[in-house]
Amino acid sequence: MKVIVIGATGTIGSAVVKAIGNRYEVIPVSFSKSLIKVDIADSTSITKMFKTTGRIDAVISVAGLAKFGPMTSLTDADFALGLDNKLMGQVNLVRSGTEHINDNGSITLTSGILSRKPMKGSTAISLVNSALEGFVRAAALEMPRGIRINIVSPNWVIDTLKAFNMDPTIGTPVEVVARAYVQALEGAMNGAVIEAIE
Amino acid sequence: MKVIVIGATGTIGSAVVKAIGNRYEVIPVSFSKSLIKVDIADSTSITKMFKTTGRIDAVISVAGLAKFGPMTSLTDADFALGLDNKLMGQVNLVRSGTEHINDNGSITLTSGILSRKPMKGSTAISLVNSALEGFVRAAALEMPRGIRINIVSPNWVIDTLKAFNMDPTIGTPVEVVARAYVQALEGAMNGAVIEAIE
Numbered sequence: 091m092k093v094i095v096i097g098a099t100g101t102i103g104s105a106v107v108k109a110i111g112n113r114y115e116v117i118p119v120s121f122s123k124s125l126i127k128v129d130i131a132d133s134t135s136i137t138k139m140f141k142t143t144g145r146i147d148a149v150i151s152v153a154g155l156a157k158f159g160p161m162t163s164l165t166d167a168d169f170a171l172g173l174d175n176k177l178m179g180q181v182n183l184v185r186s187g188t189e190h191i192n193d194n195g196s197i198t199l200t201s202g203i204l205s206r207k208p209m210k211g212s213t214a215i216s217l218v219n220s221a222l223e224g225f226v227r228a229a230a231l232e233m234p235r236g237i238r239i240n241i242v243s244p245n246w247v248i249d250t251l252k253a254f255n256m257d258p259t260i261g262t263p264v265e266v267v268a269r270a271y272v273q274a275l276e277g278a279m280n281g282a283v284i285e286a287i288e
Numbered sequence: 289m290k291v292i293v294i295g296a297t298g299t300i301g302s303a304v305v306k307a308i309g310n311r312y313e314v315i316p317v318s319f320s321k322s323l324i325k326v327d328i329a330d331s332t333s334i335t336k337m338f339k340t341t342g343r344i345d346a347v348i349s350v351a352g353l354a355k356f357g358p359m360t361s362l363t364d365a366d367f368a369l370g371l372d373n374k375l376m377g378q379v380n381l382v383r384s385g386t387e388h389i390n391d392n393g394s395i396t397l398t399s400g401i402l403s404r405k406p407m408k409g410s411t412a413i414s415l416v417n418s419a420l421e422g423f424v425r426a427a428a429l430e431m432p433r434g435i436r437i438n439i440v441s442p443n444w445v446i447d448t449l450k451a452f453n454m455d456p457t458i459g460t461p462v463e464v465v466a467r468a469y470v471q472a473l474e475g476a477m478n479g480a481v482i483e484a485i486e
Contacts (some may be wrong), residue, residue, distance in 0.1 A: 133364070160430060161382075161383065161426075161427060161430045162430075166331070169376065169379065173371055173376075177415075177419075178367065178371075181367065181415070184359075185359065204422075204426070205422050206425075208422070208425045208426030208428075208429060209426075209429065210429045210430055211430075212426045212429075213423055213426040213427050213430065215426075216422040216423060216425060216426035217375075217379070217419045217420075217422050217423040217426070218419070218422075219422060220418040220419050220421055220422025220423070220425075221375075221415045221416070221418050221419030221422065222415075223418055224402075224403050224406070224414040224415050224416075224417060224418025224419065225411055225414060225415040225418070227404075227406045227414060227418075228359075228402070228406030228407075228410045228411040228413075228414035228415070229359060229411050230406075231406060231407065231408045231410075232358060232359045232360075232408055232409075232411065281406075
């Protein structure tokens, strides 16, 4: 299989690349640090990326920005960031990408635990993560040629919690989160929200 | 209580107004058919509406547009309609409205069954409905002065199914759906997704 990993240089993305190992051909893509670059907030950039990669068997997206902060301090632009980037960026990967994916291939997107377990400051992120899960449940009913679509909803990663000076004991090792993407890639599920929590 | 009902002339909205009856003071608002009008996709229009109504105890929103159709035929503008209107329109009712709501008041928004039970053609609507549910779960943690926020996720209304030539036996009477809004108004729940299914 030829697998694009978007966000390949991030905390989770690099763990996904490592978990896939050399069993499949991985094409790493990122906003700035990979040979092939993409700005998922720009649909022209997405189209260009798929032209560069050619036909593939799977797309894994571990990419997307959304803003954390108290609701009263979030601006229109803060909400728009999440809608344009993490939400519609990933939706547009599906809308543009499906035609480039071989029969029986797969797409795996990323939401996050704040969709189901919000915290103070997560309104814009919870909105985006939940939106992605609803989109994937619906899109699974319409995917052509046996192509599957799923979404991983990762728990907080231990390393991320440490970086934010939060309690790391509530987190999940990044290797466990990465395994969920491999399961979505190799499994038979379609329309699933895979909660990557140990 | 002084209660704004936005979308007061729609199928569900008019049933909500009827269910509240004369127990509270209802201020009906709609896009074009009420004395007080609002375009929820326009935040200036929302601000103006709250200036007109003055302080209130509750906001019930049964308003919002989103586009139904096969994912491959939905345009960028079709997705944007749902994001700007049903999604951010209702989010902005919360962002602008909270300061006009008295202590211990409430806000009740509307999502819909397609968030959890999608069908072919519902990608844009399932996205928006799920986004609203995620937003409400998170916003509930940040509401000031005892103000509660909840969301009703109505099943298909029997009359709507009949109008679309769909099987009405899977539907819920509009009076049952309306009751869910009254429960959100009078109850103690906060951050709840109330599934209005008989």
